[in-house]
Amino acid sequence: MPEEEWRNLHATLEQIIDLITRRNADDSSSEWIESEAARKLLGISPKTWQNYRDQRLIPFSQIGRKIYVNR
Template sequence: MDIIAIERNAFNQMIQRFEDFSKQVKSFCGNSQNNEQWLSNKEVCELLQISPRTLQSYRDNGTLLYSQIGRKCYYRVLDIENLINQSQVVI
């Protein structure tokens, strides 16, 4: 394992960005009481700030569960929240 040293200011900026992102996810998804809500490809890409190709990779490698109706894919809010929680870095 490599240890990477960064300046405190850069670290604080990273923490602030993560907190802002977390607030954005919570506001978009609601108060977690509506975990059965489903989101489209476009909504998930906007929420996670990823490209459609990255989202496809998440589907292909099983990182993010989805349901497909015809050619449309849908994602549960709960699964997106789980992905975010699993991706958090503890310092």
Template sequence: MNVELITKEDLRELENKLLTEIKKIVQVGGETVSKKWLKSNEVRKLLKISPGTLQNLRINGTLSFARIGSIIYYKQEDINKLLEGGLE
């Protein structure tokens, strides 16, 4: 029976290889993959707002949305514009 010892350096090397592979998977065409559509709870967390405030943004047309069944989705690009102060 052969016994191999694993050193801290071996673990660091494995970590670097894993991180490199994960970065390759996450990146597509040089851009990091992100969700195109977000659910209400994700938007509320990003904007740090209450459900009522999010509803007001929908009602007054500040934030466009799509409803599929009972779930409301928001475009990531619209959220980014709102964060940058670009939506009117």
């Protein structure tokens, strides 16, 4: 394979990797779910969920009485 084609291929692959990395980062940090939905996804009891929050094992945000976690 000629060197110029190799460099073009390499540059294209780097762009693809960068796009995928940014997309995954955007997706994972932009979706907030309510506390109960997160607890059910994890399959844990309400008491265990409360313990995790009290110990700050899972980061969360609270608005009024609603608790949200980042998916």
